[in-house]
Amino acid sequence: MGTTAYERMLSVAVAALHERDPERLWPLLAAELPGLLGGDALIYKLDNWNESEGTLGLSPDADAEFAALGDEDMALLRAGYPLADHYAERADRAPVTARRVAGRSWSGSPTARLLDDLLDVDHVLGIPLPRSTTPITGCMVYRSGRDFTEDELRLAVQAQSLLAAVEQQRQLLRRLGTPSEEAAEVALTPRESTVLLLLGDALTALSIGRRLGISERTVHKHIANIYRKLGTHDRISTLLRAQRLGLVPTAAAGRP
Template identity: 65%
Template sequence: MRLEKAYERMMAVAVAALHEREPERLWPMLAGTLADVCGGEAVIHKLDEWSESEGTIGTLPDAAAELARLGEADLGLLRAGYPFAGHYAAGTDRTPVSAQRAAGRTWPSSATARLLRDVLDVDHVLGVPLPGSGAPITGCLVYRAGTDFSDDHLTVAERAQPLLAAVERQRLLLEEWRRALGPAGAPDERAADCALTPRETAVLLLLTDALTADAIGRRLGISVRTVHKHVENIYRKLGTRDRVGTVLRAQRLGLVPAPGAAGATRGQRS
C-alpha cells in the first residue's frame, strides 16, 4: 500500500471515529485499520495506565480469545512492554519503533517474543506510543508474523500518531462527560436532540471549563480556527450568542455538568 494512500485511509477512519458517540467503540474502529496500514495482523492498545500487575488490554476480536486464556504471569509479561518500556523511558522521543530494532539480536530469544509466538503466532511487534505520553507509556502495539516491519510501515505509523492522539483525547473527554452526567445513554440522547456532534460536545465541555480557544485547540490537537468553527456551530445549534449564555443554556439542557460538578472533567488526561 502506497504511503499516501495508507495515511489517507487512516485519516478517514480517524475522522469517522471522532463522530462516534460511544467512546468504547473508538479504538476498535481504529485498531483494524492501523494494523492493516502498518503491515500488521493484530493490535493491542492501552485503555488505561498499565503496570505489570494491572491494566486493561484492548485488542481486536481475532486475538481476544487467545489473550483471555493467558495467566497472570503471561499478562504481566505483555504489560511490561518489553523492549518498548525501556526504550521510551530513556527520553522524550516517541517515534514508532519495532521490537527487533529496539532490542536488536536479543529480541527473538526474549521471553516476550516466545510468548507472542506461542499465543498469537506472530514474530514482530511495532510500538506506536501516543505523542507526549509519559510513564507508563500509552499507545498501541501492532503485531505481525514473518519479517520485521519495514521503513514504510514505521513512516505510516509515525504519521498516524497525531490522529491516534486526537481520538484518545476525544475518548477521555466523552468518558468523563458521561460519568459527570449520569446514566449511560442519557447524555448522548440530549446531545443528539440538539444535533451536537461528538466533536462539538467535546468542545462544549472544554468551554464549560473556561478554556481559551488556544487551550481547547491544544487539548484536542486541532487549530484555533477549527475550534472557532466548532464554537460557531454550537452557538447556532443552542441558539446562543456568547460563551456565558452557551454554558448556562447547556447546563439547563443537561448537556454539561452543573457548576458544582464542573470540576469533575478537569482531571482528565490530555
C-alpha cells in the same frame, strides 16, 4: 506516506470523530490500525497499567487467543518487553520495533516465544502516545515474517498524531455529563460536544484549536453551530443551558 494509506487513516479519523461512546474509540483503532501499518494484531495500553491491572485492549483478531492466557503469560505480555523499558529510559517517543531495541536477544526472549506460540507473530512495533509518560501508553502492533520496514515506521509516526487526537477525544467525552431526553433534540456532534466542554474550561477559541489540533476558524464554526442548536448567543448563556440539558458537568458550566 502513500495516498491509499493517507485516505485510510483519514477515514479512521473521521469515524473516530463521529463516535459518541468514548469506550469505543480505541477498539475502533485496534480494528483498523494493524492492516494500515502492515501488522496482524494489536494491543493498546492506556491509563496506569502494569503487569497485573490497568486498561489493556486487543484487536479483534487477537481477542480470542489472549482470552485463554493464564495469569503468568498475561503478566509477561503486559510487561511489554523490551519497549516499556526502552521508552521509560528516554524522552524520545519515536515508534520502534522490538528487534531494533533488543537486537538478536529479542527472538530468544520469553515474550517473543509466547507471541510465536500464541499468534504466530515474530515482530513488534511500539507506537507510544507522543506525550506519554511512565507508564508508557499507546499501542503495539504485531506481525509475522519480516520486521517492519522504514516506510512502515514513517507511517507509524504519522499514526501517532491520530492516536493522540483519538485519546484526547476519549478523555474529553468521558468528562461530559449525562444528557437529558431534551438534549437529544439538540443533536450536537461529538466534536461540538468536546468544543462545548472546553468552552466550559474558559479556554479561548485559539486555545481550543491548539488542544484539538484544529484551526481557530474551525473552532469558531463549531461554536456558531453550538449557539444555533442551543438557541443562545454568548458563552455564559450557552454553558448554563448546556448544564440544564446535562450536556456538560455542572463544574464546567460554572467556571466562567
